[in-house]
Amino acid sequence: MTQVSHFPADFSWGVATSAFQIEGAANEDGKGPSIWDKFCETPSHIKDQSNGIVACDHYHRYREDVGIIASLGLDSYRFSMAWSRVQPQGKGAWNEAGFDFYARLIDALCEKNIAPHLTLYHWDLPLGLQTAGGWLARDTAYRFADYAQEVAHRFGHRVASIATHNEPWCTANLGYGNAQFAPGVADAKSAIQVSHHLLLSHGLALQAMRQVAAPAQLGIVLNQWTADAATDSAADRQMAELEYARSVQWFMGPIFKGHYPELALRAHGVNAPVVHEGDMAIIHQKIDFLGVNYYFRAYCSAEVPPRPAPAQQGVTDMGWEIYPQGLTELLLKLHAEYTLPSIYITENGMANADQVEQAKVPDAARIDFVREHLAALAKAMAHGVDVRGYFLWSLLDNFEWNSGYSKRFGIVHVDYLTQQRTLKDSALWYRDYVRQQRAIHVAA
Ligand code: FCB
Numbered sequence: 001m002t003q004v005s006h007f008p009a010d011f012s013w014g015v016a017t018s019a020f021q022i023e024g025a026a027n028e029d030g031k032g033p034s035i036w037d038k039f040c041e042t043p044s045h046i047k048d049q050s051n052g053i054v055a056c057d058h059y060h061r062y063r064e065d066v067g068i069i070a071s072l073g074l075d076s077y078r079f080s081m082a083w084s085r086v087q088p089q090g091k092g093a094w095n096e097a098g099f100d101f102y103a104r105l106i107d108a109l110c111e112k113n114i115a116p117h118l119t120l121y122h123w124d125l126p127l128g129l130q131t132a133g134g135w136l137a138r139d140t141a142y143r144f145a146d147y148a149q150e151v152a153h154r155f156g157h158r159v160a161s162i163a164t165h166n167e168p169w170c171t172a173n174l175g176y177g178n179a180q181f182a183p184g185v186a187d188a189k190s191a192i193q194v195s196h197h198l199l200l201s202h203g204l205a206l207q208a209m210r211q212v213a214a215p216a217q218l219g220i221v222l223n224q225w226t227a228d229a230a231t232d233s234a235a236d237r238q239m240a241e242l243e244y245a246r247s248v249q250w251f252m253g254p255i256f257k258g259h260y261p262e263l264a265l266r267a268h269g270v271n272a273p274v275v276h277e278g279d280m281a282i283i284h285q286k287i288d289f290l291g292v293n294y295y296f297r298a299y300c301s302a303e304v305p306p307r308p309a310p311a312q313q314g315v316t317d318m319g320w321e322i323y324p325q326g327l328t329e330l331l332l333k334l335h336a337e338y339t340l341p342s343i344y345i346t347e348n349g350m351a352n353a354d355q356v357e358q359a360k361v362p363d364a365a366r367i368d369f370v371r372e373h374l375a376a377l378a379k380a381m382a383h384g385v386d387v388r389g390y391f392l393w394s395l396l397d398n399f400e401w402n403s404g405y406s407k408r409f410g411i412v413h414v415d416y417l418t419q420q421r422t423l424k425d426s427a428l429w430y431r432d433y434v435r436q437q438r439a440i441h442v443a444a
Pocket of ligand 1: 018021166167170293347393400401
């Protein structure tokens, strides 16, 4: 058993969710449709043929959910705003009823002293903008900046942070590269152009939000991994280097260095993105924080069939290798390569086939997972990486994208027939862990 790590007294302890995955109320109070509403209409897109129409009904049960976060003694909550709820077409008129919902949610959080961390875009583009070309259209980046400015104007003084995008790698590669996610396009060239427009939109949104001069910290959330070569062969090593360049450096390079990584650009060849003069300067702007989502490492094998990851510590219900030391390695690598701002671990967690048994949900595997990842995080911090907080994914079991409701990531179990919430053992463990961390400082 790992010894308990020590985190700073002002470290933020939280949980994360996203709008489409929990809110439901897909057609209520003037909300417009998003690309995920549309994507779910094709049954083959989602494993259990489900959709987000009701999800966890958080739109109506947000008070109960905030109460749960408070009961766990957590001080931070990361959520996303559904763009089409506050601007149904993605341009033009604002929907006051939509903004009212987020105002109520923020009120409820503040009442309980829970710091709200808002993400502007967690994959649910207003359908109206998709019809106009979606993220392949450069204009969408400008529409995003308008939306960001309006949100900063309304909420920038009430939330602790605003992240522009959640995991643009996924928006680009799963949405446009392999069609696993909405809008369901499979075209390598489009995916790369989309990634550029996402980065551009991030930069434009920062500029637009900074004009508002609200106190919220501004940043972006990237999913990241280290890429390990399966063997020492030149082919495996090259593959790992390229994987890292195309995923991590592809987003980190423009933001922190003002250019795309050479290796990846060369590999993309004719698919390299069209970049207008001045774009890179817009993207390469100071951010107040970097959100890192960490789930697994990339294991790179050029053999046919590829060598599978050893998974010495097992795999999750998603089939993802459990590899906590990858979090230490990733953070140290980023720290060495870039001049980083403060970091938040904005997502980390695991899917587990949890079941309610006599009003309890035993999920020992998740407890181990979180404990090991926190130990790995503490290790990176001991080596000088400035990490300010940790958000467990996720508060609730929820709509896990193309897996529908078949994968459970929550520390709180949701019965989708009754909407009953049941704290899993991991929720109680996390509560105690955080309590213990705070006690260390009180005692000191
Ligand atoms: C991340 C997403 C989040 C959730 C977790 C499991 O990639 O940001 O919405 O699906 O994975």
